[in-house]
Amino acid sequence: MTTVERSQYKVIGTRPVRPDGVEKVTGKALFGADVQPAGLIHGRVLRSPHAHARILRIDTSEAEKLPGVLAVVTHADFPKTVARVEQLGESTINTNEVGENVLASSKVLYRGHAVAAVAAASRMVADEALKHIRVDYEVLPPVLNVIDAMRDDAPILNELLRTRSMGGKVGDKPTNIAAYNQFKGGDVESAFAAADAVVEHEFTTSMVHQGYIEPQTSTANWNADDNITIWTSTQGAFGVRGLTAQILKHPISKVRVIPMEIGGGFGGKSPVYLDPVAALLSKKSGRPVKMTMSRAEVFEGTGPTSGTVIRVKAAVKDGRLTAVKADLRYEAGAFPGSSVGAGAMCMLGPYIVENFEIETYDVVVNKPKTAAYRAPGAQPAAFACESVIDELCTKLDLDPLEFRLKNSAKEGTRQVTGLPFGRIGCEEVVQAALSSPHYLSPIEGPNRGRGVASGFWFNGGMQSSVVVAVNVDGTVNLIEGSADIGGTRASLGMQLAETLSLPFEAIRTSVVDTDSIGHNDVTGGSRTTFASGMAVHEAGLDIQRQMCARAARLWGCPPEDVFYEEGVLHCRTDSTRELTFAELARQSARTGGPIVGKASLSARGAGPAYATHVVDVEVDPETGKVSILRYTAVQDAGTAIHPAYVEGQMQGAVVQGIGWALNEEYYFSEDGRMLNSSYLDYRMPTALDVPMIDTIIVEVPNPGHPYGVRGVGEVPIVPPLAAVANAIAAATGHRFTDLPISPRRVVETLHNLD
Amino acid sequence: MARRTQVSTRLNGNDIDFLCEPQQSLLEVLRDELKLTGTKEGCNNGNCGACSVILNGRLVDSCCVLAVEAEGAEITTIEGIAKNGQLHALQQAFLDEAALQCGICTPGLIVASKALLDSNPNPSEQEIRFWLAGNLCRCTGYDKIVRAVQKAGRQLQEAKQ
Numbered sequence: 014m015t016t017v018e019r020s021q022y023k024v025i026g027t028r029p030v031r032p033d034g035v036e037k038v039t040g041k042a043l044f045g046a047d048v049q050p051a052g053l054i055h056g057r058v059l060r061s062p063h064a065h066a067r068i069l070r071i072d073t074s075e076a077e078k079l080p081g082v083l084a085v086v087t088h089a090d091f092p093k094t095v096a097r098v099e100q101l102g103e104s105t106i107n108t109n110e111v112g113e114n115v116l117a118s119s120k121v122l123y124r125g126h127a128v129a130a131v132a133a134a135s136r137m138v139a140d141e142a143l144k145h146i147r148v149d150y151e152v153l154p155p156v157l158n159v160i161d162a163m164r165d166d167a168p169i170l171n172e173l174l175r176t177r178s179m180g181g182k183v184g185d186k187p188t189n190i191a192a193y194n195q196f197k198g199g200d201v202e203s204a205f206a207a208a209d210a211v212v213e214h215e216f217t218t219s220m221v222h223q224g225y226i227e228p229q230t231s232t233a234n235w236n237a238d239d240n241i242t243i244w245t246s247t248q249g250a251f252g253v254r255g256l257t258a259q260i261l262k263h264p265i266s267k268v269r270v271i272p273m274e275i276g277g278g279f280g281g282k283s284p285v286y287l288d289p290v291a292a293l294l295s296k297k298s299g300r301p302v303k304m305t306m307s308r309a310e311v312f313e314g315t316g317p318t319s320g321t322v323i324r325v326k327a328a329v330k331d332g333r334l335t336a337v338k339a340d341l342r343y344e345a346g347a348f349p350g351s352s353v354g355a356g357a358m359c360m361l362g363p364y365i366v367e368n369f370e371i372e373t374y375d376v377v378v379n380k381p382k383t384a385a386y387r388a389p390g391a392q393p394a395a396f397a398c399e400s401v402i403d404e405l406c407t408k409l410d411l412d413p414l415e416f417r418l419k420n421s422a423k424e425g426t427r428q429v430t431g432l433p434f435g436r437i438g439c440e441e442v443v444q445a446a447l448s449s450p451h452y453l454s455p456i457e458g459p460n461r462g463r464g465v466a467s468g469f470w471f472n473g474g475m476q477s478s479v480v481v482a483v484n485v486d487g488t489v490n491l492i493e494g495s496a497d498i499g500g501t502r503a504s505l506g507m508q509l510a511e512t513l514s515l516p517f518e519a520i521r522t523s524v525v526d527t528d529s530i531g532h533n534d535v536t537g538g539s540r541t542t543f544a545s546g547m548a549v550h551e552a553g554l555d556i557q558r559q560m561c562a563r564a565a566r567l568w569g570c571p572p573e574d575v576f577y578e579e580g581v582l583h584c585r586t587d588s589t590r591e592l593t594f595a596e597l598a599r600q601s602a603r604t605g606g607p608i609v610g611k612a613s614l615s616a617r618g619a620g621p622a623y624a625t626h627v628v629d630v631e632v633d634p635e636t637g638k639v640s641i642l643r644y645t646a647v648q649d650a651g652t653a654i655h656p657a658y659v660e661g662q663m664q665g666a667v668v669q670g671i672g673w674a675l676n677e678e679y680y681f682s683e684d685g686r687m688l689n690s691s692y693l694d695y696r697m698p699t700a701l702d703v704p705m706i707d708t709i710i711v712e713v714p715n716p717g718h719p720y721g722v723r724g725v726g727e728v729p730i731v732p733p734l735a736a737v738a739n740a741i742a743a744a745t746g747h748r749f750t751d752l753p754i755s756p757r758r759v760v761e762t763l764h765n766l767d
Numbered sequence: 768m769a770r771r772t773q774v775s776t777r778l779n780g781n782d783i784d785f786l787c788e789p790q791q792s793l794l795e796v797l798r799d800e801l802k803l804t805g806t807k808e809g810c811n812n813g814n815c816g817a818c819s820v821i822l823n824g825r826l827v828d829s830c831c832v833l834a835v836e837a838e839g840a841e842i843t844t845i846e847g848i849a850k851n852g853q854l855h856a857l858q859q860a861f862l863d864e865a866a867l868q869c870g871i872c873t874p875g876l877i878v879a880s881k882a883l884l885d886s887n888p889n890p891s892e893q894e895i896r897f898w899l900a901g902n903l904c905r906c907t908g909y910d911k912i913v914r915a916v917q918k919a920g921r922q923l924q925e926a927k928q
Contacts, residue, residue: 030862037870038858040805040845044871047804137790224905226809226817227871276807276871277905308810499868499906657865657911664908665868692814692903700909701900705892 024510025720028657029517031503033274045230045246045273046305053232054083056294056304057139058287059129059146060314061121064155064379064685065168068119068128068148076131076145081138084297085146086290087129088118092262106284108259110348114382115260115290121150122170122347123380124686125313127286132294132302155379155685159322159342162189162376170347170377191349192375196357196429199368204336208328212404216397218734218752219678220320220344223386224669224697227276228311233291234301239263241292244271248278248496249535253288254527260289268292271526272496279669280385283535284316312690316384317679319343319351323397325360329405334420336368337361341394343375346382351375352390355471359391359731360398361429362469363439363623364420369429379685385537387666388470388727392673392734396752399466399735404748413465413739414447417625422469438649438713438723439623443467445711446625451645460632461642462743467625468731472724473538474616477545478531481509481552483560483608487595489515491522491549494533495541499665499726500658504542505549507654508720512553514580515594531613539724542654543715544616550719551612560597563604567592618717622728624648626667630740634763637756639675639741645707646732651715651723663729664706670733672698678753776837778803779847787834794818794829796837797844805845805874809903816902819875819882820844826882828901845874848881856919856926857881866915868906876902880916888924892917 036042073085096109117126129146133139156162156170169187176184178193205211231245241263247253250272258265275282287304294302306314324340339360343353353373361369386392406413421440425433446452446465456463480492491509495501502522510517533545557577564582565572574585582597584590601608629642646663653659676696680689689695714721734752742748747762771786778801787796794811797803797820806829809817813831820829821843829844848855857877860866867873876899883890883898890898895916896909904912 028865031865033870034862034867035854035858037867037873038854038861038877039849040803040874042870043804044807046808047798049799049802049804224903225869225871226815226903226905227807227869228809274871275869276809277869279905305808308812308814500865655865658868661865661868661907661911664910665906666908668908669905691812692810693812697903697905699900699903700896700913703909705913706908706910 022511023514024507024517025652025654026656028655029503031500032506032522033497033502042274044227044276045244048232048244048273048303050232050234050301052300054132054134054298054300054302055136055139056130056132056291056302057136057143058127058290058310059143060310061117061124061126061128063121063150063152064124065153066121066150067153068117068121069151070149071129072147073129075147076142079138079142079145081134082131082142083300084132084294085129086293086297088116090293091116091260094259094262097259106350108256111256111285112260114348115286125310125381126347127314130290130294132298156189157378157380157681157685158320159344159374159376159378162378163374170379174349174377189377190374191345191377194354194373196369196371198429201336201338201368201370204368205328208330208335210405210408211326211328212401212408213326214401214748214750215322215324216400216750218321218393218396220317220380221673221677221679222312222317222695223279223281225277225279225281228306228308229282229286229315230305231287231291232301232303233288233295235292235296239267241268242271243268243288243292244273245288246273246275246282248275248282248498248537250494250496250527251532252283252535253285256285257289257292261292269526269528272524275496275498278498279387280389280537281316283537284384286315308692309690312695313687314381316346316382318386318389319345319383321393323393325397325401327401327405329409332411332416332419334364334366337366337398339371341371341373343390344378344380344383345375346380347377348382349375349377351383352385355390356394358429359469360394363417363422363467365422365426371429387669387730391468391470391731392670395466395468395731396734396738399732400738400748403464403739403742414443414452417443417467418447434621436713436716437621437623438711441711441713442623442625442647442649445709446627446647449627449645449647449709451627451643451707456629460634460744461629462740463627463629464736464738464740464743465625465627466732466735466739467623468728470539470622470728470731472543472619472622473540474544474619475534475538475540476615477533477548478613479545479548479552479611480530481556481610483556483598483601485599485601487598488519488521489513491520492525492530493522493545494525494530495545496536497524498536499662500655501541501545503658504654505545508546509549509553511720512550513556513594539622539726543619543718543722543724546720546722547616547718548612548614551614552610555610555612556608559608559610564592564597566604620651620715620717620723622649622723622725624728624732626732626736628736628740630737630744632741632744632759637759639754639759641671641703643704645709646729647709647711648725648729649711649713649723650725651718652712652721653710654720654722656710659710659725660708662725663708666729667706667733668698668703670730671703671737674734674737674752674754676753676755772835774835774838776839777841779843789835791834792830793832793834793837796834797829803844803846807871807874809871816879817872817875819878819902821878821882826879845878848877855881856922857916860915860919864911864915864918866907866911872902872904876904876912884920884923889920
C-alpha cells in the first residue's frame with residue numbers, strides 16, 4: 014500500500030471540534046443509562062458473598078412472591094449451549110464460560126460472581142427481592158494469588174482444567190495453571206556468564222481496574238416476535254450481539270444491539286455481563302428491563318486486569334543488552350485467559366536482544382475474570398523489564414536513553430515470536446525523548462529523581478465496515494459501526510474529508526446499530542482510526558470512482574478520461590468540462606440514483622507503536638508521598654489525524670499509569686473479599702495528584718495504511734509504571750519491586766533501610 | 768411504596784413541582800422523574816462528581832442530596848448552563864481545547880467549573896486542580912480540562928471589561 018504524501022494533507026493534522034462535542038458539553042448526549050423506553054422496569058443482580066463455593070440450591074420462590082417483582086432468573090433459565098471459542102478484540106473467550114460468568118450454575122468462583130437476577134417495578138423493590146432469594150453454599154477455601162494457586166496442594170477452581178502448552182500439549186491432572194508457554198532464542202546462560210553486569214529481580218503488581226466512570230448498564234426488550242433489542246454501553250456492539258445470541262441460542266439477526274454513548278472502557282467494556290441477563294428478564298416479564306451496576310459491582314463483578322508476579326534477569330556487555338530471562342505469572346481471574354502472552358511478546362519490543370528465554374503462566378484464581386485494560390499485559394511486563402534495565406544502566410553508569418538508542422529495535426529486528434518488524438519508530442521516539450527540553454533540563458534538590466522507560470504495543474487490525482452516502486447538497490453521511498470512545502467519529506470523518514477533498518464540516522459521522530451496518534469488531538487494540546480509517550479511505554475511493562463514471566456519462570466520454578481532484582471532476586480530453594462534488598451530487602437522480610460507497614475489510618498492516626516517557630518525582634520520606642513534578646510522554650503515532658485527541662490519549666494513559674504505579678490496587682481479605690470497592694478507597698488520580706502532562710508526537714508513517722496511521726490509544730500506558738518506579742529509585746536509592754508504591758510501602762521500606 | 772411528597776423548586780430558572788419518595792436522591796429524581804439525564808451517576812456515593820449540580824449557589828453531589836431537600840431551593844444542572852441556545856464560555860472552551868473524550872464526566876466537570884468561576888473568576892492552576900479534585904475523569908489526565916477552565920476564566924474576565 015502506498016502512503017499518501019504527508020505534505021498533501023489538508024484536513025489530517027488539524028484540530029476541528031469533535032462532531033459529538035456539543036451534545037456532550039450540554040448534557041444531551043445519551044449514554045447507556047439514559048435510555049428510558051415506555052414500560053421500563055429495573056433489574057438487579059444477586060452476587061456471591063463467597064470467593065469460592067459450590068452452589069447447592071437456589072430458591073427464588075419467596076422473591077417471586079414479593080409485590081412489584083416481575084421476573085427472576087438463574088443460570089437454569091439459559092438454554093444449554095455448546096462451548097465455542099471466539100476472538101473478542103484482544104482476548105479469546107469461551108462462550109460457555111461467559112455464560113457461567115454472567116450467571117453461575119454450580120459453583121461461584123469469586124466474590125461478586127452473579128448468581129441470580131430480579132426485575133421489578135423499581136430498583137428498590139428489586140434490591141429488596143434479592144434479599145428473599147435463598148442460596149445454599151458449600152464454602153470452599155479460596156486461592157487469591159498466582160503463587161498459592163500454582164502450589165501442588167492448592168484448592169482447584171475447575172476440576173476439568175488442564176494445562177495447555179504450545180504445540181497442543183495438554184496436562185494430565187487438575188490444575189489452576191490454564192496455560193504454559195515459552196519463547197526462546199539464542200543462549201542466555203553463555204551471555205550471562207560473559208556479561209559486564211547482570212541484574213535480577215522479582216516484581217509483583219496488584220490487580221487494578223480500568224476505572225471508567227460510567228458503570229456497566231444494559232437495557233433489553235424481548236418482543237413477542239422474539240426480536241430482542243439491547244441498548245448498551247459497549248466497546249463492541251457486534252460482540253454483544255454475538256455473545257447474547259450464543260448464550261440465548263437465538264438467531265443473530267433477531268438480536269439488535271444499539272450502542273449508546275460509552276462512558277469510558279479502556280478494554281473493560283469488551284466483555285458482556287448484563288446484556289443476556291437483561292434480555293432473559295425481559296422475556297420473562299414481557300417488559301423492557303434496565304440493569305445498571307453500582308460502583309461496588311463494577312469493581313467486584315467486572316473484569317479488572319491481572320495481578321502479576323514477574324521475574325526478570327538481564328545482562329549487558331559492552332553497552333549492549335545481551336540476554337533477558339523472564340518468568341511471567343499472570344492471574345486470569347475465575348476463568349482462563351489472562352493477557353500474559355502479550356506481556357511476553359511486548360516486553361522486549363523496544364530492544365534488539367539475541368538471547369532470551371521467556372516463560373509464561375496463565376493462572377486461574379478466585380477473583381473476577383480479568384478483562385483487557387489498555388495494552389493488556391504489556392504494562393506489568395514493561396514495569397519489570399524496564400526496571401531491571403534501569404538498574405543495569407545505573408550499575409554501568411550508562412545514560413538510560415543513550416542505552417535505549419544503542420539497543421533500539423529497528424526495521425528487520427526479530428521479535429521474540431521470530432517475526433521481523435516492519436518500519437517502526439522506536440529509535441525516533443527515543444531520540445525525541447533524548448532531545449526533549451525535559452530531558453535536557455537538570456533535576457536538582459533532595460529526594461528528587463528522574464526516571465525514563467520505554468514501551469511497545471502491537472496495535473490491531475481486524476474487521477471494519479463503513480458506508481458513505483452522498484447527499485444532493487454535497488454533504489456526506491459516514492455510517493460506521495465502531496464504538497466511539499475517544500474521538501473516532503472525528504478521526505474517521507477527517508480521513509473521509511481528506512480522501513474526498515471536502516471540508517471536515519461536510520461530513521457527518523454516525524455510529525449505528527447492528528441492524529444498520531455490516532460487522533465491525535470491537536473498538537480495541539487501538540484499531541479503529543487505523544482499520545475503520547482504512548475502510549473509510551476505500552469507501553471514499555469508491556465514491557470517487559462512481560462519480561467519475563457518472564460525469565463520463567453526462568459528458569459522453571469514456572470513464573477513464575475523467576479524474577477527481579480537489580473535490581472537482583475533470584475531463585482529460587476537454588478542459589472546459591468541470592463539475593464540483595456538490596454539482597454532481599445534485600444530479601444523482603438523473604445519473605443513476607443515490608451515490609453510496611462502501612467498504613468492508615479485514616485490515617492487515619497494523620503498525621506497532623512505541624513510547625518513551627520521562628518523569629521527575631519528589632519523595633517525601635516522612636509521609637511516603639510521591640509527587641509527580643514533571644512528565645513528558647513521547648510517542649510515534651504514525652500520523653496524528655487529530656493531534657489534540659492523540660495528546661489526550663497520551664495524557665489520559667499516563668495518568669492511569671501513574672495511578673497504577675502509586676496508588677491503585679485491589680485489596681483483599683484472606684477470605685477473598687475486596688475491601689476497597691469504592692472510589693474513595695480505590696484511589697484513582699484526581700486533578701490535584703498530577704501536573705500538566707507534556708506530549709511529543711513523533712510521526713513515522715505506517716506504510717500499511719493510506720494515511721500512515723498506527724493507532725495511539727494503548728502504548729502510552731506501557732511506560733509509566735516503570736518510569737515512575739525508576740524515578741523513585743533515583744530519588745531514594747532504593748529499587749521498589751512491588752506495585753503500587755503507596756505511601757505506606759515507601760515509609761515502611763525507607764524506615765527499614767535506616 | 769412510601770407516600771410521595773410534593774416538592775417545589777426552581778430548576779434551571781423555571782419553577783417546577785415534582786413528586787418523590789422520601790428516600791429518593793436528587794440525582795434519581797432529576798434523571799428518572801424529570802428526565803434530565805445530563806446529570807450522570809458514576810458511583811452514587813459522592814466520590815466521582817459526575818452528578819454535580821449547583822444547589823443554592825453551592826456545588827453538591829446530587830446523589831448525596833435527598834430530593835425532598837430541594838424544597839424551595841434553586842438548582843442548576845448541566846441543562847441550565849447554556850443560555851438562549853448560546854454555549855457558556857466553559858462549554859465552548861471544553862470543545863475548543865479537546866477537554867473531553869468519552870464525555871461521561873463532562874457535565875459534572877462543567878457544572879463544578881462554573882461553580883468555581885462564579886466564586887473565583889481568575890483561579891490559578893493549583894486552585895483549579897484543588898477545586899476539581901472531587902470530579903474524577905479517567906480519560907483525559909486532566910491536562911486539557913485545567914487549560915479549558917483557565918481559558919474560560921480569562922474569556923469571562925475579558926468579556927466583563
